[in-house]
Amino acid sequence: MFKTTQAMLGSTIINHRQHVGLQKLSALAGITHSSLGPNKKYKFIQDDRSGESALVCSCFRILENLELTCAVGQLVYRTVQTHQKVYHTGSGCLLFLAGAWSRVALECLQRGISVAHIISAMSEGLDVCFDVCRRFSISTERAQSQSSTASSQDLGLQVSKKPTVEGSQSSTEPKEKARDALKTLNACGQRKIRLSRHFSEAKSENISKESEDSQPKPPDIKYISERLSHGCVDAMNLVFEASRTQSNNIQQETSCPTFDITKVMTCVLPGLPEEHACVTPGCILLLSAEQASLAHCLKDRLLKVVLINGDLSFNYSHLGFKRPTGIQRVSEEAALSSSSKEEDWMEKVVTLLLNLEVNLILVSGLVSEKVIQRCSWRHILALEKVNVSILKALADASGAVPVTYATQLSKYCVGTGVKVAVWRDLSSYERKPSIAVNVSTGVNSKLVTVVLTSCIEGKLQALEDQFWACAYRLHLALKEKAVLPGAGVTEMLCIQHLQKRAERNSSQQTKRAALANPYRSVVLHLMADGLMDYLSTVMVNTGEFSKVQAWTAVSQQLQDCNQSPGAPSMFSEVFLEAEQEGRAVSFPVKSTDAPSTKVFDNLSVKQEAWRKASDLVFLVLQTDAEVITGIDLKTEAAQGNLMLL
């Protein structure tokens, strides 16, 4: 394997045991170490040329601000971008593991293991990890708050429903039996429920009583969201509020708690302290001071609304329309000036709006100053720069049909029942006076706005990112109806299983298996070390541990668990306690105390991040050359490391 830089014109051969691409990947991952885990640290990124700087917190924002141009950098950025777009969380984990596993690949190359063997063994390792995720995932229906008695009953139901479980109903030691039962479930490859405290609470009479009740319980959003906050407690509280507001607004018989992320929007307000962040039903839009008095007039009335998808101005024409250039106007008299034409148009639009008795116009594009003024005189409030998704939501709720030109409007396009309320006067915080209004469609609308505030303007983006990360974590958990034990427990289990698999290999190595891949156990061990590195880095980021302490603590826990047989579920969560309770952790927690799961992770986010990390490593590992196109012979031929074609 060679690492050659092969251009349209060039290349050099670098010692293959030091794969440059993998080194780059590992170095890139190193940048984001401190943004891992619940205790994130802010970073300044400064551009020396322009003097501009950005305050960033998440891995994705760091990459976004770095403007990476090298091939590996581009690959990493694209991958993280795709992940972020879909999941909004987990990018740090993705990049860290890409770095950790690229070091695994490098180590293997240095030991002389072939690329094909590295890839086959790492794929197997990944399968082991996914298997762990599948087996140890927790159903959200079962993940209920400890205080509710329903949880133990539920669990009884779970156990007794399974035909594979025998004798557990008559057992006097439900805890033991339940665990046995779960082992059986594992063997069948079914999803394992792994909340040991429920077992200890389970009463045998509950079990038989509840088994007839087959109605699935709605998930306890409060309980789940708290455990998915990952240190962003404030942001998660807002998410929970948003979910509660949505549920309250839907006045249906089955008031099932819901969370519809498509109907959530954020509004950032600089200048206010962070405690002012809140959740309101409806959508919050900012207005200029001139429109403020009009908004006051219109408040508490049910208004007719029209929606315009485009700009509201005389000169606007729809996308794809080209103004003809070759038109000459031939006339005997003096032609109408364009300003009078605009006047005609404006008159026509305003008359139309008045005839339709419209008091509110929501426009996705811009509204010209003149139109705003003219409308204000006639008590019509025109709001610009409204997101298209909000237009859609309001169209659905009010029955309005969005149009492109105001002249298209007819009575079929008008929506009804929209309310405008003055939400807050922001004149004291902003330099130019403005107010925020709340546009809502009353009951049965799930639209909620989360207002995020901060005195430091540079922090707002990080706050918004954190909010969306939490929102998506909850959304995904409810969608998948399953979560993983968090705070490193899943990783611990993966390490344990990877090591087990590796040892099984080396002990029972048949001739054939050895022939197929003699280095499998080495690679699996190294992969497990990558996960150890991940865990210890998260612990270091809590500020309570040095790297060495963290590593020792993790391996100590692993050893303890390996020594007590039959208790794979006994890992305690140590990494987030310090953060949540605001004090030093009592580590190591004895693995014999039945731990309660205080933190959850998302199943798909974790799996996808791992999968994408391994994709990156595989792509870079298998690459031995870069082809650079369009090199200028005269200026760049001097570069020694290019092989010219």
Added chain:
Amino acid sequence: MSRFVRKAPSVCTDRPLNNSDVSTKLRSLKQLLTSCLGPTGRLKHVQNNIGGHVVTTSSSSVLLTSVTSSQPIIDLISSSILHHVSRFSDCGLFAAVLCLSLIQEAKQSGVSRQVNKHLLSLCTSYLQHEHCGCRVPVDLSSTQDLITLSLSVVSSKPACVLTEAEALHVSRLAVRAFLLTVPCGGPGPVTLGRTLSVGVEGASVLHSEVFPGLLVEVRDVFCLRTAETLRSDPLRVVLFSTSLAGDLCELGDGIIQVHPGVDTDSQILDQLLELCECVIRDGVKLFVCQKVVHPVLQQYLRRHGVMVMERVGLSLMEPLALLTGALPVATLHATIPAKAYGTVKEVSVKEFGSKTMLHLEPAGESAICTMTLCHRNETMLSELKVVCQQTEHVLRLTLKEPSALLGGGCTETHLAAHIRHQSVQEVAESASALGCSQTEYLLGVEGFCRSLEAVAAALHHDGGDSFMDLTHAHHWTRPADAMTENMEDNSALCCGCGMVQSGPTVDMKWTHLNTEHPEFSPAALLKDRAVQPRVLDSFTAKLNALQVAVETANLVLDVRFVIQDTN
């Protein structure tokens, strides 16, 4: 004051192959392409010099299109390979590596081009001969061979980063898509349909699917409401290829003079509305336009329960016309004839990841299908798309010539062994016919066969050894880190294509590739074996690749002067 720069004289290179610059570049090109070959081939990042978008690939079609050289000889080779790839999709790297090896061998031995040509004809006649030992018939009545064929193509591109299950899923999809493009029965000439592919980034490969009909992406979220109300069966469709934006797009650079009171825009709009009225009167339910439709028209049509799809793009127009049977309307100035309307059976909304698509199902029989390809990242998705197109092409070629060649390097080694054997048998006649000495002829044969074997050996990139068995002349490998030194000690292995298996009961001898061994006639495999080949290559593509490689090599060897205009 103008200044004249004297034209630089043209540069003439005599015997370009002896030029050190040319040979260095040929070597780098060979190294670049050889390292890409096969399922364990190495990938290349392709990027421009300002650090733009990265493509990670190992396919010759992507790689060679981005490589241009200052040496015309390199461009000559790359363009002839690209031409082969554009016609046959498969075996581009095989052709390139073989061609470059042949050039290298012939440069060393100095053998006449006639020998290569003669050997090529020996190869083609053997491959087409009914007793050919490396060709297998493809059974079109079962999907087994077709799946093996497509799996061989799919797994030969590691830049897709597929697991075994994913690779199998994609190859099955490719076969299903291919079968959907074959029209059922009917007399007369059969025309194959088309497979379109839509890429969805971010989803798992296992979510990829094939649908009969067309999937068209919708960007306008507001148009979906009408999709649910369309119920009549079948739905009448009109297809416009002209812009309905309401501007004077046909004007070009011309000038028109109008009265100041005349509003051209509203006049055009009136004309368009008249057209729409007529379309609605004719009972059209689906209104498709390649370009922009004026929002007023859209609103008007929607009010009358017509679904509007605008900006579908040129590439979808032909499949849309095929699917619906509609004739694209290119003018606004004539009434639409009844025969210009087409039909679809059903329109439904489908969601894939972040994409919302409309699924148009054909009313009658139609050989058009859409493949939605999902992958986790952009560069892997683009390689997957290339691979799926390649697979479709290979399967189509198989329909014309229902046979395949054994893959995994076995065809190359087998062919080399056969050519060696046959040449030794007929050395006297051949040498005199070609007008060269017997030694020269045998030297040429050796070079030719070594080149073939070099392609087989190039399938391995981890430093393993290549072997050939002395019975069937199939290709075997022993990994570099294998425990045993001799092939004989490795129990229960099988050859590259999976047709020959070694075991304690089978008495078999091996030799290193490219080492001296007594020539022998390779035995054909028994026809009624239970063993199925694991790797198959397209017969048509490989045969053509062989011809392209030899002829390109001969052409390059024939070049005496290169004259370049340096201005």
